[in-house]
Amino acid sequence: MDHRYDVIIVGAGLAGLRAAIELSRDTRVAVITKVFATRSHSGAAQGGIGAAIGNEEKDDWQWHMFDTVKGSDYLGDQDAIEIMTTDAPRVVYELEHMGVPFNRTAEGKIAQRAFGGHTREFGAAPVKRACYAADRTGRVILDTLWERSLQRGIEFLHEYHVLSLLVEEGRCCGVCAYELSTGKIRILHCKALLMATGGAGKIFKTTSNAMASTGDGMALAYRAGAALQDMEFVQFHPTGIYKLGILISEAARGEGGILRNREGERFMERYAPTIKDLAPRDMVSRCILEEVRAGRGIDGKDYVNLDLTHLPQEEIGAKLAEIIGFARTYAGVDATREPIPVQPTCHYMMGGIAADSEGRVATDNESGIFEGLFAAGECACVSVHGANRLGCNSLLDTLVFGRRAGRTIAALVPLMDWPKVSATCEKEAVSRITDARGRKGSERIGAILSELQTQMMTSVSVFRCKQALSQARDALAGLKERYGRVALTDGSRRFNRELMDYFELGHMLDLAQVITQCALWREESRGAHFREDFPTRNDKDFLCHSMALWRDTGPPALMTRPVTITRFQPKERTY
Amino acid sequence: MQCRFMIYRFDPEKDAEPHYQSYVVEAEPTDKILDCLNRIRWEQDASLAFRASCAHGICGSDAMVINGSIALGCQKLIRDFKTGNSFVIEPLPLFKVVKDLVVDLDPFFEKYRSIKPFLINDEPPPETERLQDPTDQKTIEPALSCILCASCTAACPINRADAEYLGPAALLRAFRYLFDSRDSAGSERLAELDRESGAWGCKTMRWCTEVCPKGIPVTKCITRIKTAIRRKEKADGDAHV
Numbered sequence: 160m161d162h163r164y165d166v167i168i169v170g171a172g173l174a175g176l177r178a179a180i181e182l183s184r185d186t187r188v189a190v191i192t193k194v195f196a197t198r199s200h201s202g203a204a205q206g207g208i209g210a211a212i213g214n215e216e217k218d219d220w221q222w223h224m225f226d227t228v229k230g231s232d233y234l235g236d237q238d239a240i241e242i243m244t245t246d247a248p249r250v251v252y253e254l255e256h257m258g259v260p261f262n263r264t265a266e267g268k269i270a271q272r273a274f275g276g277h278t279r280e281f282g283a284a285p286v287k288r289a290c291y292a293a294d295r296t297g298r299v300i301l302d303t304l305w306e307r308s309l310q311r312g313i314e315f316l317h318e319y320h321v322l323s324l325l326v327e328e329g330r331c332c333g334v335c336a337y338e339l340s341t342g343k344i345r346i347l348h349c350k351a352l353l354m355a356t357g358g359a360g361k362i363f364k365t366t367s368n369a370m371a372s373t374g375d376g377m378a379l380a381y382r383a384g385a386a387l388q389d390m391e392f393v394q395f396h397p398t399g400i401y402k403l404g405i406l407i408s409e410a411a412r413g414e415g416g417i418l419r420n421r422e423g424e425r426f427m428e429r430y431a432p433t434i435k436d437l438a439p440r441d442m443v444s445r446c447i448l449e450e451v452r453a454g455r456g457i458d459g460k461d462y463v464n465l466d467l468t469h470l471p472q473e474e475i476g477a478k479l480a481e482i483i484g485f486a487r488t489y490a491g492v493d494a495t496r497e498p499i500p501v502q503p504t505c506h507y508m509m510g511g512i513a514a515d516s517e518g519r520v521a522t523d524n525e526s527g528i529f530e531g532l533f534a535a536g537e538c539a540c541v542s543v544h545g546a547n548r549l550g551c552n553s554l555l556d557t558l559v560f561g562r563r564a565g566r567t568i569a570a571l572v573p574l575m576d577w578p579k580v581s582a583t584c585e586k587e588a589v590s591r592i593t594d595a596r597g598r599k600g601s602e603r604i605g606a607i608l609s610e611l612q613t614q615m616m617t618s619v620s621v622f623r624c625k626q627a628l629s630q631a632r633d634a635l636a637g638l639k640e641r642y643g644r645v646a647l648t649d650g651s652r653r654f655n656r657e658l659m660d661y662f663e664l665g666h667m668l669d670l671a672q673v674i675t676q677c678a679l680w681r682e683e684s685r686g687a688h689f690r691e692d693f694p695t696r697n698d699k700d701f702l703c704h705s706m707a708l709w710r711d712t713g714p715p716a717l718m719t720r721p722v723t724i725t726r727f728q729p730k731e732r733t734y
Numbered sequence: 735m736q737c738r739f740m741i742y743r744f745d746p747e748k749d750a751e752p753h754y755q756s757y758v759v760e761a762e763p764t765d766k767i768l769d770c771l772n773r774i775r776w777e778q779d780a781s782l783a784f785r786a787s788c789a790h791g792i793c794g795s796d797a798m799v800i801n802g803s804i805a806l807g808c809q810k811l812i813r814d815f816k817t818g819n820s821f822v823i824e825p826l827p828l829f830k831v832v833k834d835l836v837v838d839l840d841p842f843f844e845k846y847r848s849i850k851p852f853l854i855n856d857e858p859p860p861e862t863e864r865l866q867d868p869t870d871q872k873t874i875e876p877a878l879s880c881i882l883c884a885s886c887t888a889a890c891p892i893n894r895a896d897a898e899y900l901g902p903a904a905l906l907r908a909f910r911y912l913f914d915s916r917d918s919a920g921s922e923r924l925a926e927l928d929r930e931s932g933a934w935g936c937k938t939m940r941w942c943t944e945v946c947p948k949g950i951p952v953t954k955c956i957t958r959i960k961t962a963i964r965r966k967e968k969a970d971g972d973a974h975v
Contacts, residue, residue: 194787195839197793197881198787198788200788203788252859255863256864258852260874261871262868263868266865267867270868292878293878295878298878298879303853340832405790488809604780651747652747653747656775657780660776
């Protein structure tokens, strides 16, 4: 055995780092990350973190809770949402105390801005709830938590790819990982393993996500026996830069930006008369594509304009500095003078590893718990976002549930004994990697990846229907079969990216199948999941979470689990 | 259009010497340099090693040398170069090459860690936020967009001559905490930086500022540290009199 840690955390984004900080100093913890910690995709979050601290105007956690429930199209579990929204002010103050450099009001308090779907008095009008640091909120929180981890002396294993979980008699007892810099295979044992690996946007052709967002944690846990929940709910952010998918934060609309079609019309007024451009993301993405379908895209093409030109230049230059830079660099547009061309871009997975509010992972739709395995952040589904996440709730989710998972683990670890890992289990994990090296075959990774991304974009994105989904399901089966014939040509040990691409592609194919299968099953429209053949919500049959379990042969086993409803009964969702 | 890429290749496990390898890539003027590298890796040569992740200048993974200048591969488009359609791609200078365009940044992060990059304030925090004047927050704002890509430190000529010098990135982070009105370790931080391998190592050559992909006025921030050191010395001197 190489190494033993009390706790292994996979992923060094906000959820993983917040959990790490929560563990006591005498716990031996390793944070494993496939990119250097500060490269984690949490750093790309722009707009803010939601908390009803009421610094700019009156606010109430119950309004925040209601908005989140309504935003989720009533699929979010309300007990978990209540935990998150009541804990939010504490989270923000804690971040401030750690040193996060939030923007300030004139009185020196944390500044707040409006964001999509966040309202006062249960939907009456937009409210300023997003605490922000210009448009680099994720960046500065990630930096602060990472620096706090350094201060705490937490051990990082940088550029290690986890390629399988060690599972012995239903208990997760470690990982098998590839160390990029040396090419060595590492077997690491632990009492508790936390998955905090983020999202899987790379499954889709147009995405705001990083190259590293390949859903590894979800796929590894799924293969090892964890249930995946609500995977059909994939968020498309309305404003990605045309053709590139690079995120233009909702903060642009929070600060007063307006979406316009080719006629210059502020079309969101027609769809969401009360909160207009600040409607939730699922709605705005659909509205943009409806405009395009009606021939009102710019120049008849598949994008609309995001107009910031009427806003005070100096203020916008400071508060939205990053996105103005993106528009300049990538679209060649001076956003203070001309509109930014935008279209929906794959942004966030509402679904993920089925986890409770303490980070424990489910193995079925009843009471089965995966011993030794925990999950938090985007890779987990708690579920606080239900069928559609509100902007500013993802940073909050990572910090609330990252901390809670850390606390759960901290309490459990002293009571846990070391797992006994059999030689067979380790051998199997190692041979998966050694077998992959030097594979002979006729297929190339790049070709399969590109077909996967195009297929998912065409058939499983904003608008879905049975015919396209069935076709995608069959195409995915074909891609998976071709994946079995992939050739690996790079024989080098160090920094063998091809080997990593190979495993990442396998993860994405598995997840794409689950997403498609669940999307086929859910014959209704709810939140980000819109079925053109079933265009309305059907609470009678589908007010429930979907769950998928890995099967060695054939498609995943699908089952359901009830939604927890406490304060807010499902109602029609209009804005 | 067809673009030719000459790329620095070196695998210390196999190669005695680094060499340059040539690839031809079909590219649009709006493609990023990183897009072309990805295409080479996926379509022609899977063994090409480089780091990248967010692909839009936020994560800081892909600083490299493009046609002789340090830049992020994801932030430069084909059309940004007046050199036609030929590109020479090399790893960052200063650091040891791990493989191809991948360099060992451990020494970079060691220096960064040495400046105590975290808020020091032993006062018990209030129940809500500490108040901070918005102008105080504005002071440190330029430093907040740093993505630790190491471009500045790699570009700095002093850094190349003096291995002990903290370098611009670490000094910029020191600036960020030194001038944070919530931090109470100002004097200790200044004392730490008051040495030749600290703030005084900077000879205001401005190469750091030139290459910073986030447009941070790095040299100006380091100069403010020097001013603060002088001011403190003067104040301490006055106090002794």
